[in-house]
Structures are given as C-alpha cells and as structure tokens.
Amino acid sequence: MSFQPVKFYQTGTFTVGNRLLAPDERSVQASEMRSNSINSGHRACQGCGEALGARYAIDAAMAESNGQLIAANATGCLEVFSTPYPESSWQVPWIHSLFGNAPAVATGIAAAMKVKGRHDVRVVAQGGDGGTTDIGFGCLSGMFERNDDVLYICYDNEAYMNTGVQRSSATPPTARTATTMPVGPEPGNVFGQGKNVPEIAMAHNIPYVATATVADLRDLEYKVRKAVNIRGARYIHLFVPCPLGWGSASHDTIRLARLAKETGMFPVFEAEHGEVTSVLKIRRQVPIEEYLKPQKRFAHLFGKHAHPELVARLQAIADRHIRKYGLLEEGDN
Amino acid sequence: MPNKPFAITLKPGTSLANLTGTWRTERPVYLDRLPPCNNACPAGENIQGWLFHAESGDYEQAWRVLIADNPFPAIMGRVCYHPCEGACNRGQLDSAVGINSVERFLGDEAIKRGWKFDKPGTQSGKRVLVVGAGPSGLSAAYHLARLGHSVEIHDAGPLSGGMMRFGIPKYRLPREVLDAEVVRILELGITLKLNTKVANIEDSMRAGNFDAAFLAVGAHIGKRAYIPAGDAARIVDAVSVLRSMEGEDKPMLGRRVVVYGGGNTAIDVARTAKRLGATETIIVYRRTREKMPAHDFEVEEALQEGIMIKWLSTIKHAGEHNLTLEKMALDDKGFPQPTGEFETMEADSLVLALGQDVDLSLLEGVSGLEIKDGVVQVGSNMMTGHQGIFAGGDMVPSERTVTVGVGHGKKAARYIDAWLRGTAYEPAAKHEPADFKQLNTWYYSDAPKTMRPMLDAIRRQTSFDEVQGGLNETNALFEARRCLSCGNCFECDNCYGVCPDNAVIKLGPGKRFLFNYDYCKGCGMCVAECPCGAIKMVAEEI
Amino acid sequence: MLKQTEGSKAVAEAVALCRPEVICAYPISPQTHIVEALGEMVKAGELTPCEFINVESEFAAMSVAIGSSAAGARSYTATASQGLLFMVEAVYNASGLGLPIVMTVANRAIGAPINIWNDHSDSLSQRDSGWMQLFAETNQEAVDLHIQAFRLAEELSMPVMVCMDGFILTHAFERVDIPSQEQVDAYLPPFDPRQVLDPKEPISIGAMVGPEAFMEVKYLAHAKQMQALELIPQLAAEFKQTFGRDSGGLVRTYRADDAETMIVAMGSVLGTIKDVVDEMRAEGHKIGVLGIISYRPFPLAQVRAALLNCKRFVVLEKSLAVGMGGIVATDVRMAVTGTGLRGFTAIAGLGGRSIPKASLHKLFRQAEKEELEPVTFVDLDWDAVNKQLERERQNRHSGPIAENILHDKGIVSAKFG
Structure with missing residues (x-):
C-alpha cells in the first residue's frame, strides 16, 4: 500500500477526518489549523476539482514544510480564479509568470533558496494539464532532467478549461471538447497514443512520481508530504474533475474522481527512481459506463446513436491499466 | 504593501472581499434525520445517540444516553428481539450493526463498574401507584421517579421482574443481571411492595392517596385449549412451568416432554425441559417453520440443543403416556386444515404454550374502562377510559415483548407526568427518516459483524448457564464503530474538507460545523460526500 | 587590473x-x-x-x-x-x-x-x-x-x-x-x-x-x-x-562642437565611424559623432541637444524595420522634431556585412552634400538584388532567393553548378 491506512475507525481513513483518530493520524484537511492556502472568495466554478485539489495539495505541503513554502503557478484556471486584481486567494508566497514556464520559474526559486542557504524552504510548481503536458512540457522535462529541487503538481482536468474546453494531450479518447466535437464517424477525441506524463516523468528516473485524485485525500496528503521531504525533482499528477468542462453536476466532482480510480481509468500509483513502488488498489470495481454516463462530454457514446464499440475501447484502456499496474487485490481476478 | 509593484503584486488572502455566496441558487443545511434503528426501537431508545459515545470508548456516557430511555440495558442486551438490527441500514451494506450486543456490553459494564442513575431533581409532591413490577411497570416507575414523582410499586408475586423472571429462562437472562438492574431502579427511592396483590385499583389508590396509577400486571394466565384427556394425563401450562423454575420445587415433567405451541414461550419451555433432564423434548406445532411465530434464531438454538419439532400437527387426545396427533395440511391461505390422518406419540407430560391471558380482576367496578379481546384499551396517551388510570405492557393491545413493555412504561410516564402537572405532553416531531439512499457508504470501512460467543451445545443441554456470551471491550468497540450514524453528524470532517470554497466552519469536537454562506457557492459537494446524510440542499429564496 | x-x-x-x-x-x-x-x-x-x-x-x-x-x-x-x-x-x-x-x-x-x-x-x-x-x-x-x-x-x-x-x-x-x-x-x-x-x-x-x-x-x-x-x-x-573613467551615460558625442554633419550610431561601429571622422576632420570636414548608449530609455532631450547645432545628420544603424527603414533613425527623428534638421538613414552591416571605412567616407561625403536618399542601404549588391527581382517578375516559381543570389555571385555554381 502506498500509505498505511487506518484499518477501522468507523470510517478508517476514507473520510477527511474522524473524531476517533489520534491527532497524528488525522488529515491536514481535518484540522482547524490547516493553512487554507487558497482562501475563500476565489472565483472557481461551483464544485471545482482543481480549487479543491490545490488546497488539498498545498495545505499538505504547507503542513509538511512548517509553512516554509513558495509556489510558482502556470497560467490557467487556477491562476485566473485565484488572483484577479485586486484580490488574491493565495496565503502562501506565490508567483505566476507564464503558461509554459512554471517548472523553470520554480527552478529559479529553488536556486535562489539554495544560494541563500534557505534549505528549509520547499518549492512547488503547479499547473493544469495544458500547462504541464503541452506548453510547459519542455520546461518540465528540463527541470526533471536536472533533478532540480522542485515538486511539480499537475492538476489534470483533461482539457484547456480556462480558454473554453479545448483538447489537450491529456484529453481522453472520445471526449467532447470544443476542438474535438462529437460529430462524424469517430465522434469526440481520437484514440491516440496518449501522453502519459507520469510515465514520462518516471522515464527521467527522478526520485519521486505519483498519481492521485481528489477522491483519495489521505493518499494524496501522504504523497505530498512524502514528496516535500525528498530532495530533487518530484512530480505529482493529480486528477481533478471539472464540472464545467465535463458537463457533470457540481456535486459529482469527488464521485467522478473516485469512479475514475475505481474503474481503472485513472491508475493511482507511486514510483521512485523510475520504478513503481505501490499502487492504490481498486476497492469496488465498476464498469467504465458508471464513470462515463454522468459526464456530458461522453453523452454521444450513449442514447439513441450509441457507440458501444467506443465504450468497449475505453473499457479496454481501463482493463489495460488494471493489468499493467495490478490494480485489483490478489484473487480479485 | 505600499512599496510593492502596483496591481501585479497582491496582498495574500485578500479574496475574502469577494463574497461568492451570491452565486448560490441552493444552500446546504445541516439536519438530523431519524436513524432506522431509533425508529424501530419499541423502547424509543436513541440508539445512534448512545452508539456515538460508545464509538469513542466513552461507555459511561453511552450508557447514560441509553438509560435516558431504557433503564435495562443489560436485560435488553439479552432478551430484546432487536428490531433495530432488522431495520439497520448497514444490513444493506454487509450485515446489521450488533446493536444488541453493544447494549449488553454497556449494561454489563454498568453493573461491573457500579454506575448509578442520577438522583431525581425537584419533587412534584405527586404520588403514583404502579401495579406490577415487570418490565413495563419498572420502566414507568423509573421514568416517573426521575420526573420527580413519588412512586410505589405493588406486585402480587414474591419477586420483582414479572415475566423477565417468571417467563424468561435464566439461560437467557441470568437472575443476577435482572436483580442488579431492578435494584438500581429501586435505589431512586421507589417503594416496592411484593406479595401485594391489588384487588381493586380504586381502593388501593384511595388507600395510598395516589394521584395516578399505571397498571402493568402482564399476562400470566396460560391459555388452555380443550384437549380430551385421560385422568392420568399430565398437562401443564408453559407459564406455570417457567414460573415454578424460580421456586424451590422444580417441575416434574418426566423423560419425554411434549410442548404444544409455536411461539417463543414454547421454545423457552422446551429448552427448559431439556435442561431439567428430559431425554426427548418435542414441540408440536400445527403449521410450518416459516409460519412459526417464534424467532428463527431461538428455533435454531433449540434445534442445536436437540429439541425436536413436529410440524403440521395438532394434539387430539392426551393419555397417560401417549398423545394422539392429527396431521395437518396448509390450505391456499396458509391456514392448517385437518387431514384425518392420526398418529400416536409417547409423552410423559404435555406442556401447553398457547399464549397467555390477563388477570383483569383489579379493574372490576372501575368506570369508563373498555375491555376488548381480554385486554384493556388505552388511548394514544396510554390512559384507560378512566381518568388518572394508565396501563401498558401485555395487558394492553400490543406485541408482547419486554421491550414493548419498557417502551409503554416510558411513554406512559411522560403522559402521567403531564397529566399530573395539568399540562399536555407533546412528543417532539419525528425527524425525517434517514434512508440508505441518503448515505454515501464509500466512506465506511468494510467490517463484518462481530458474532457473540455461544455456549457449547452439549453444555446447553444440561446446564442453565447463559447460552449467549457477551462482547469484550475490544469487539464491543469494533461493533459500535460499525454504526453508520445514519442521518446524524458524527464529525468525520468530510464537509469541512471537501468544500472547494472553505465555506464550512469547524466548531471543534462535539460542536459540529456551520456553513459560511458568505462564500458557499452551493455546489452540493458536502451533501454528496456526507457519509451519513446529515446535510441537504434547499432552494434559496429569491 | x-x-x-x-x-x-x-x-x-x-x-x-x-x-x-x-x-x-x-x-x-x-x-x-x-x-x-x-x-x-x-x-x-x-x-x-x-x-x-x-x-x-x-x-x-x-x-x-x-x-x-x-x-x-x-x-x-x-x-x-x-x-x-x-x-x-x-x-x-x-x-x-x-x-x-x-x-x-x-x-x-x-x-x-x-x-x-x-x-x-x-x-x-x-x-x-x-x-x-x-x-x-x-x-x-x-x-x-x-x-x-x-x-x-x-x-x-x-x-x-x-x-x-x-x-x-x-x-x-x-x-x-x-x-x-x-x-x-x-x-x-x-x-x-x-x-x-x-x-x-x-x-x-x-x-x-x-x-x-x-x-x-x-x-x-x-x-x-x-x-x-x-x-x-x-x-x-x-x-x-x-x-576613474567615463563609461556609460545616455549619449556621448565626439568632435561635435562645430559639426555641421553628425553621424549617429550605437555599438562598436562607433569606433570605425570615429576613425573616418578623424580622417575627414583632417581634411577640414565639419563632421562629428553622436553615440547612443541608452537605447531604452531613449534620451530624446540629450539627442536633440547634441544635434541642435548641426545642419544634418545620418543615423547609421545595424538594423532594419522592413517596410519602413530605420529603427533607431525613427527615434532620432522624433528627438529633433520641429528643428528642420535634415536627417538620413543608413542601414549597414546587416548579418555581419563588414562596414569598411571607404564605404563610410563615401556615405558621409554624400551626406554632407545632402545627396543621399532618405534610406540608404550601405554596400548593397544591387546587381544581385535586381537580378532576383527580375526573375520573380518573369517566373512565379523562381526558386529560393538566397540560393539564386549565391548562384549569381558564382558561389553555388562553383560547387554544385
């Protein structure tokens, strides 16, 4: 297991907190003292997974670094909804430079901290999937390759949401976006080879790579805390549903993240120096339809002009993840 | 921040100026829903409420919440048929929470630790006569005493407890447990007069200067069916057998005992006969196992102990050492019909367990009463047609169980209290039910039910030792924590955590949470991710 | 040191x-x-x-x-x-x-x-x-x-x-x-x-x-x-x-006191320009130099002051605003707005083309006589340019320009011809 779950306390470690747990077993989010790195009043949409994921992640990093944290941010929703003049939501030192350079800016900050002997200060860079897997990819790879002392967190909502839901290299096959419309014989996004940035990060042999979702808070906090304590380049790919871009209900954000993991569509694992060291097992496996149906971006796969063959191909992707990462408990299969 | 670059550099956390609550069309609100266990409890226990404290290991507090409704946790934990568990939402997930076993643990813990009831507060100066020291009478006395009234119990029998002593075998309810819980009630300052049969209620009330009375005399008269029998045939009724178990002289039933009936009493008496040395104990019942009113687990335990059951049979004639049985067949409606086929069965004695009647002699001459089907009719306030005389338990129309009786006692006490004070008791409106579909069960750990230890079947055939064991602290805690806390916040912090807008304020341990509507955008994530369904969305008023 | x-x-x-x-x-x-x-x-x-x-x-x-x-x-x-x-x-x-x-x-x-x-x-x-x-x-x-x-x-x-x-x-x-x-x-x-x-x-x-x-x-x-x-x-x-030395500042003039013609430039080419100016001064030409050190911010007032007493100026720059002409020259002209000064733009040295003294002598003398076009391309090979322009007029698919010009100059033909 990636982290040591509390086996049984009514809810174990599934809930955010639990009055029955010892203080050191509680999540950062359960604490009244959590830093609320992103303050109330931000302009994210209702039910925004990215706003939630960013607070989860940065609060955990703040807790682990004793508040000694600096964040660099790529352009994107997270930047726009958090810092429109004259108000900022951030309660950590934070800089936004450009869409494609957050990893490099963070490298610069880390270099400055090193040269000033501030070894206690930890540096986080963050961006959406567009800023990470597409336009910022060169800087990201450079940061990895140099093994700069930066924790990069990608908030993956699988398209360019800030600009109006266009396809990114993280958009899943068949998904409707403004640039992959559900028309023609193969509606929605194409079945490409995909750009699996966590695996590409692993190919850099950096000390730490992990995936996580907003539905598995304890796992996420464990990974962020672990990552904060490692020196060198670290990458966390955090799955954050987007109600606006996915056409899902605002209250379904966490549920969809959970279904992405439980279907096998989004494998949750961690890797050290290029090798997978743990996976978060599927707890209650469900077919891919349960994940797809609540999302309007997949609506063309169902209903009157259904595409069961495309659903089957998506299921095959999930099944491949399950095999590849061993996502089912021993004997489940 | 006057020296920082204009506009491009901002002060931290200043977005608080932007009140995003204005975006909202629906708002989340916290609520308490009625858990199915509470709803199903005949004694009106706040089960979810006391499990909440047991979950944190605060057993005394759990016990105190429990005894606010029911003074007999140790007894309940043994003899209650726990409809709560049948209603438990967890049953739809894996298996119901072992509420009854946790209740017993709390009851036993209270006896072990010597926990006492709080002494009653201000005395009302009113006197209430309770007739019958069974579960219903004791329950009423307990609640009345706690409400500040002076209570006197009169019971015709030599010992307290009523059917809990004279109807329930001690292998199900050890007498030291019964005694402990009765004594604790009496310690509230209640006077118990044993061997005091109330011949006429109005006389007794007048004589004792009582302002009100609660009657709970139970149903102790075994029903007799007309069975043609030879002079030497030994026929006894089940309640007499069970009652005599508490005296010096144990009943003589012989080596081959036949019990006639299909209720829980039939099972109890059959298992008692087995323990008294009968080599064969056979229950004769006119219908099938599916139709049997006895609880299935008790039937199962009886079968384990070697009790035999003759299904679809009625007894036509009883001789000195044998019985004549007629085979029955169920008709379309499930009623047994005679077949005309007969058989003979050897028997040293026949025990009739065909139900009990109420001794209503104490009510003779009392005006305004309505007696129907051998029981006293009461209103929704448990009062009979005669002002100031209330009744409950087996002598009023109801399911005849200890727990129902206890519930009657509590309910009657509240109405008596109001009646004595010249006010009206208005029960609190019931919360809306907490259905399984309102739960988000993802958040609960997978945890199968803890089974209580059972006494070895061989020993059960010869000894009156308690059959079912209790839980120890570790597994009682485990079992308590299987509670889903349906409809009631258990402070899991989910709403506090999952809000993307930090619009939930955590008030600290035991104080739950508040919504900060200045920032809540109304996304509904807190509702969707609340494990126990303790939040709902309501439309904003325009 | x-x-x-x-x-x-x-x-x-x-x-x-x-x-x-x-x-x-x-x-x-x-x-x-x-x-x-x-x-x-x-x-x-x-x-x-x-x-x-x-x-x-x-x-x-x-x-x-x-x-x-x-x-x-x-x-x-x-x-x-x-x-x-x-x-x-x-x-x-x-x-x-x-x-x-x-x-x-x-x-x-x-x-x-x-x-x-x-x-x-x-x-x-x-x-x-x-x-x-x-x-x-x-x-x-x-x-x-x-x-x-x-x-x-x-x-x-x-x-x-x-x-x-x-x-x-x-x-x-x-x-x-x-x-x-x-x-x-x-x-x-x-x-x-x-x-x-x-x-x-x-x-x-x-x-x-x-x-x-x-x-x-x-x-x-x-x-x-x-x-x-x-x-x-x-x-x-x-x-x-x-x-202990002069370095930096906004602008620097050289032999400008009584100059009638001023040459304006930035960077190392100022050295060559000063040599040419020295030689022309020796011949009695009233010519001086204005070096711009601070291109941004552009020192409008200082440039204006430095040019106010001359009669004409040439901005010699190693840059070209295609479709317009000079880049620095535009700023310099802005500085002298309203003075009535005659200004010329000379584009030189693009892509490392050398700027020999002879070319500057020629350019500056033409400037003194005000015989320059508003924009002059110093040492441009007009023959190569005109040949290409002619080819393009005749044939839409005239081939790559750079290769054609090299061919015209006999470089490519020698190798691949």
Whole structure:
C-alpha cells in the first residue's frame, strides 16, 4: 500500500477526518489549523476539482514544510480564479509568470533558496494539464532532467478549461471538447497514443512520481508530504474533475474522481527512481459506463446513436491499466 | 504593501472581499434525520445517540444516553428481539450493526463498574401507584421517579421482574443481571411492595392517596385449549412451568416432554425441559417453520440443543403416556386444515404454550374502562377510559415483548407526568427518516459483524448457564464503530474538507460545523460526500 | 587590473564581480563564451555562492531568472538572436513583473536566413519589451556597463539588457581594465529586492490585471524608464568617481562642437565611424559623432541637444524595420522634431556585412552634400538584388532567393553548378 491506512475507525481513513483518530493520524484537511492556502472568495466554478485539489495539495505541503513554502503557478484556471486584481486567494508566497514556464520559474526559486542557504524552504510548481503536458512540457522535462529541487503538481482536468474546453494531450479518447466535437464517424477525441506524463516523468528516473485524485485525500496528503521531504525533482499528477468542462453536476466532482480510480481509468500509483513502488488498489470495481454516463462530454457514446464499440475501447484502456499496474487485490481476478 | 509593484503584486488572502455566496441558487443545511434503528426501537431508545459515545470508548456516557430511555440495558442486551438490527441500514451494506450486543456490553459494564442513575431533581409532591413490577411497570416507575414523582410499586408475586423472571429462562437472562438492574431502579427511592396483590385499583389508590396509577400486571394466565384427556394425563401450562423454575420445587415433567405451541414461550419451555433432564423434548406445532411465530434464531438454538419439532400437527387426545396427533395440511391461505390422518406419540407430560391471558380482576367496578379481546384499551396517551388510570405492557393491545413493555412504561410516564402537572405532553416531531439512499457508504470501512460467543451445545443441554456470551471491550468497540450514524453528524470532517470554497466552519469536537454562506457557492459537494446524510440542499429564496 | 583578454571573458569577469547568485546558461553563439567562463568560475568555486543552471532553452533561461529574481537572488543570463526571440514571452514577463534581471545580448542577426553574425536586429526587436537597453562601444564599456546595469536594474526594479556586438566585441581580444572586487563592492550594494517571495511575508506576484488597472501598470513601467533617464547619468558619474573613467551615460558625442554633419550610431561601429571622422576632420570636414548608449530609455532631450547645432545628420544603424527603414533613425527623428534638421538613414552591416571605412567616407561625403536618399542601404549588391527581382517578375516559381543570389555571385555554381 502506498500509505498505511487506518484499518477501522468507523470510517478508517476514507473520510477527511474522524473524531476517533489520534491527532497524528488525522488529515491536514481535518484540522482547524490547516493553512487554507487558497482562501475563500476565489472565483472557481461551483464544485471545482482543481480549487479543491490545490488546497488539498498545498495545505499538505504547507503542513509538511512548517509553512516554509513558495509556489510558482502556470497560467490557467487556477491562476485566473485565484488572483484577479485586486484580490488574491493565495496565503502562501506565490508567483505566476507564464503558461509554459512554471517548472523553470520554480527552478529559479529553488536556486535562489539554495544560494541563500534557505534549505528549509520547499518549492512547488503547479499547473493544469495544458500547462504541464503541452506548453510547459519542455520546461518540465528540463527541470526533471536536472533533478532540480522542485515538486511539480499537475492538476489534470483533461482539457484547456480556462480558454473554453479545448483538447489537450491529456484529453481522453472520445471526449467532447470544443476542438474535438462529437460529430462524424469517430465522434469526440481520437484514440491516440496518449501522453502519459507520469510515465514520462518516471522515464527521467527522478526520485519521486505519483498519481492521485481528489477522491483519495489521505493518499494524496501522504504523497505530498512524502514528496516535500525528498530532495530533487518530484512530480505529482493529480486528477481533478471539472464540472464545467465535463458537463457533470457540481456535486459529482469527488464521485467522478473516485469512479475514475475505481474503474481503472485513472491508475493511482507511486514510483521512485523510475520504478513503481505501490499502487492504490481498486476497492469496488465498476464498469467504465458508471464513470462515463454522468459526464456530458461522453453523452454521444450513449442514447439513441450509441457507440458501444467506443465504450468497449475505453473499457479496454481501463482493463489495460488494471493489468499493467495490478490494480485489483490478489484473487480479485 | 505600499512599496510593492502596483496591481501585479497582491496582498495574500485578500479574496475574502469577494463574497461568492451570491452565486448560490441552493444552500446546504445541516439536519438530523431519524436513524432506522431509533425508529424501530419499541423502547424509543436513541440508539445512534448512545452508539456515538460508545464509538469513542466513552461507555459511561453511552450508557447514560441509553438509560435516558431504557433503564435495562443489560436485560435488553439479552432478551430484546432487536428490531433495530432488522431495520439497520448497514444490513444493506454487509450485515446489521450488533446493536444488541453493544447494549449488553454497556449494561454489563454498568453493573461491573457500579454506575448509578442520577438522583431525581425537584419533587412534584405527586404520588403514583404502579401495579406490577415487570418490565413495563419498572420502566414507568423509573421514568416517573426521575420526573420527580413519588412512586410505589405493588406486585402480587414474591419477586420483582414479572415475566423477565417468571417467563424468561435464566439461560437467557441470568437472575443476577435482572436483580442488579431492578435494584438500581429501586435505589431512586421507589417503594416496592411484593406479595401485594391489588384487588381493586380504586381502593388501593384511595388507600395510598395516589394521584395516578399505571397498571402493568402482564399476562400470566396460560391459555388452555380443550384437549380430551385421560385422568392420568399430565398437562401443564408453559407459564406455570417457567414460573415454578424460580421456586424451590422444580417441575416434574418426566423423560419425554411434549410442548404444544409455536411461539417463543414454547421454545423457552422446551429448552427448559431439556435442561431439567428430559431425554426427548418435542414441540408440536400445527403449521410450518416459516409460519412459526417464534424467532428463527431461538428455533435454531433449540434445534442445536436437540429439541425436536413436529410440524403440521395438532394434539387430539392426551393419555397417560401417549398423545394422539392429527396431521395437518396448509390450505391456499396458509391456514392448517385437518387431514384425518392420526398418529400416536409417547409423552410423559404435555406442556401447553398457547399464549397467555390477563388477570383483569383489579379493574372490576372501575368506570369508563373498555375491555376488548381480554385486554384493556388505552388511548394514544396510554390512559384507560378512566381518568388518572394508565396501563401498558401485555395487558394492553400490543406485541408482547419486554421491550414493548419498557417502551409503554416510558411513554406512559411522560403522559402521567403531564397529566399530573395539568399540562399536555407533546412528543417532539419525528425527524425525517434517514434512508440508505441518503448515505454515501464509500466512506465506511468494510467490517463484518462481530458474532457473540455461544455456549457449547452439549453444555446447553444440561446446564442453565447463559447460552449467549457477551462482547469484550475490544469487539464491543469494533461493533459500535460499525454504526453508520445514519442521518446524524458524527464529525468525520468530510464537509469541512471537501468544500472547494472553505465555506464550512469547524466548531471543534462535539460542536459540529456551520456553513459560511458568505462564500458557499452551493455546489452540493458536502451533501454528496456526507457519509451519513446529515446535510441537504434547499432552494434559496429569491 | 589591465589585461589583454577576449571580450566575453572580460564580461564574464565583470559579471562575476557583481556577485550574481543565479546564472542561467543556454548555448547560443556568440554569447557562449560568457556563460562558459562563468560556469567554470562557479564550478571552480571562485564564484560563490552562485547557482549555475544549464537550462534546456532560452525560454527556460529567462524563466529561471524570473523565479530566482522574484525570490530575491541577483540573477543573470546571456543570449543572442534566435535565443532572445525564443524567450520573448518571458522577456516581456520579467519586465512586467518588475524583476531586475541583467542580461547580456551578444547582438546577432535574426533568421531566416539563419546567420550567426552581428547586427542589432535582436535587441531592437525587443524595443518595447519594457527592458532597458544599454549598448557598449568597446569591451571596456561592456565591462563597465554590466556593473552599472545591476545598479540601474536593482534601483528601479526593472530589467536591463547590456548589448554588445556579437563576435566584433565578444570574440575580440583587447586591453581591458578589470576592476577589483573592492571597487565593485563599493559601487554595487547587495541586492535589496523591492518585492520578494518569502514565507515570512507572503505576497502574490503576477496577478491578472484587467482594463481597470492595466494602463496604469504600463504607465508605471514607462515612468520607471523616464526615471532611468536621470539615474543613468548619475550612475555613470558615480562610476567615474569609483573607477576613474567615463563609461556609460545616455549619449556621448565626439568632435561635435562645430559639426555641421553628425553621424549617429550605437555599438562598436562607433569606433570605425570615429576613425573616418578623424580622417575627414583632417581634411577640414565639419563632421562629428553622436553615440547612443541608452537605447531604452531613449534620451530624446540629450539627442536633440547634441544635434541642435548641426545642419544634418545620418543615423547609421545595424538594423532594419522592413517596410519602413530605420529603427533607431525613427527615434532620432522624433528627438529633433520641429528643428528642420535634415536627417538620413543608413542601414549597414546587416548579418555581419563588414562596414569598411571607404564605404563610410563615401556615405558621409554624400551626406554632407545632402545627396543621399532618405534610406540608404550601405554596400548593397544591387546587381544581385535586381537580378532576383527580375526573375520573380518573369517566373512565379523562381526558386529560393538566397540560393539564386549565391548562384549569381558564382558561389553555388562553383560547387554544385
């Protein structure tokens, strides 16, 4: 297991907190003292997974670094909804430079901290999937390759949401976006080879790579805390549903993240120096339809002009993840 | 921040100026829903409420919440048929929470630790006569005493407890447990007069200067069916057998005992006969196992102990050492019909367990009463047609169980209290039910039910030792924590955590949470991710 | 300390004396020798504490510098040509965020056609980027301008490009006086950032600014450069006090007192121009020189004052605004608005084309007689150009221009013909 779950306390470690747990077993989010790195009043949409994921992640990093944290941010929703003049939501030192350079800016900050002997200060860079897997990819790879002392967190909502839901290299096959419309014989996004940035990060042999979702808070906090304590380049790919871009209900954000993991569509694992060291097992496996149906971006796969063959191909992707990462408990299969 | 670059550099956390609550069309609100266990409890226990404290290991507090409704946790934990568990939402997930076993643990813990009831507060100066020291009478006395009234119990029998002593075998309810819980009630300052049969209620009330009375005399008269029998045939009724178990002289039933009936009493008496040395104990019942009113687990335990059951049979004639049985067949409606086929069965004695009647002699001459089907009719306030005389338990129309009786006692006490004070008791409106579909069960750990230890079947055939064991602290805690806390916040912090807008304020341990509507955008994530369904969305008023 | 050294090496030593804390390096000719030398100093432990980061692109180079500068570290990088263009988005961002980064631009042409030799197209393309741009005439001045640039940048909290001609200065071995560490320390105090990313006092840098404040932000950047017009001469004067030589400032004139014809230029070509002017002065021509050191901010008043007493001027520039003409010339003409002065633009030296004295003699004499076209392309091969134009008129599919011209010149035909 990636982290040591509390086996049984009514809810174990599934809930955010639990009055029955010892203080050191509680999540950062359960604490009244959590830093609320992103303050109330931000302009994210209702039910925004990215706003939630960013607070989860940065609060955990703040807790682990004793508040000694600096964040660099790529352009994107997270930047726009958090810092429109004259108000900022951030309660950590934070800089936004450009869409494609957050990893490099963070490298610069880390270099400055090193040269000033501030070894206690930890540096986080963050961006959406567009800023990470597409336009910022060169800087990201450079940061990895140099093994700069930066924790990069990608908030993956699988398209360019800030600009109006266009396809990114993280958009899943068949998904409707403004640039992959559900028309023609193969509606929605194409079945490409995909750009699996966590695996590409692993190919850099950096000390730490992990995936996580907003539905598995304890796992996420464990990974962020672990990552904060490692020196060198670290990458966390955090799955954050987007109600606006996915056409899902605002209250379904966490549920969809959970279904992405439980279907096998989004494998949750961690890797050290290029090798997978743990996976978060599927707890209650469900077919891919349960994940797809609540999302309007997949609506063309169902209903009157259904595409069961495309659903089957998506299921095959999930099944491949399950095999590849061993996502089912021993004997489940 | 006057020296920082204009506009491009901002002060931290200043977005608080932007009140995003204005975006909202629906708002989340916290609520308490009625858990199915509470709803199903005949004694009106706040089960979810006391499990909440047991979950944190605060057993005394759990016990105190429990005894606010029911003074007999140790007894309940043994003899209650726990409809709560049948209603438990967890049953739809894996298996119901072992509420009854946790209740017993709390009851036993209270006896072990010597926990006492709080002494009653201000005395009302009113006197209430309770007739019958069974579960219903004791329950009423307990609640009345706690409400500040002076209570006197009169019971015709030599010992307290009523059917809990004279109807329930001690292998199900050890007498030291019964005694402990009765004594604790009496310690509230209640006077118990044993061997005091109330011949006429109005006389007794007048004589004792009582302002009100609660009657709970139970149903102790075994029903007799007309069975043609030879002079030497030994026929006894089940309640007499069970009652005599508490005296010096144990009943003589012989080596081959036949019990006639299909209720829980039939099972109890059959298992008692087995323990008294009968080599064969056979229950004769006119219908099938599916139709049997006895609880299935008790039937199962009886079968384990070697009790035999003759299904679809009625007894036509009883001789000195044998019985004549007629085979029955169920008709379309499930009623047994005679077949005309007969058989003979050897028997040293026949025990009739065909139900009990109420001794209503104490009510003779009392005006305004309505007696129907051998029981006293009461209103929704448990009062009979005669002002100031209330009744409950087996002598009023109801399911005849200890727990129902206890519930009657509590309910009657509240109405008596109001009646004595010249006010009206208005029960609190019931919360809306907490259905399984309102739960988000993802958040609960997978945890199968803890089974209580059972006494070895061989020993059960010869000894009156308690059959079912209790839980120890570790597994009682485990079992308590299987509670889903349906409809009631258990402070899991989910709403506090999952809000993307930090619009939930955590008030600290035991104080739950508040919504900060200045920032809540109304996304509904807190509702969707609340494990126990303790939040709902309501439309904003325009 | 006087030494005979390569321009790049001298600049590297000067930068090192400024105690940079973060240096970002990406190789592009002709700035490579500068960062190579700095890298060696850091690796050898001679320049410490300093982080030397081999980035993966110029875009990353400027981005790393943005991060390190925002975090309070004195930050430096160097680039040229395509590299500068590759980092443009970050160049604008650095100035927009008010980060006092110093960057050497080893001026080089911009492709296509790809060309590694010197002209000023690269820095001038960043005219409006919000960076200050100082042009060095000599390697000594390049050294001195770097030291002044850190002062200037940090006092105003705005970035500065120090521009020096690629190869002509960067790769030239000259006598250079390298100041001592004590002198530089006395002149350049430690970096005290106006804003800094610090957990002790969190701020949010890089907000999204809408129409309600964007113009004010831009005006404030402009105001900073207007302040620089006063600060740059002060820093030069202070520099003279500390180091004992004239270096920097906004503009510098040469033999201008009674000049009727003034030649205006930036960078190393001023040396050739001065030689030609000396020769023409010897012949009695009333000709002088105006060197512009500060291209941004552009010293309108100083340029106007320097030209007010002449009769005509020629702006000789190593840059071309295609479809328009001169770039520097446009600014100079703006400076003399209303004076009635006759001004000519001469485009010279693009892509490293040499600017021989003979060509300048010819050009300046034509200028004296006011026989020049408004825009003159010095030493342009009209024959090659006209042949290509003719081909294009005749045939839409006339083939690649560069190859055709080389063919016309007999170069390609010799090899592949």
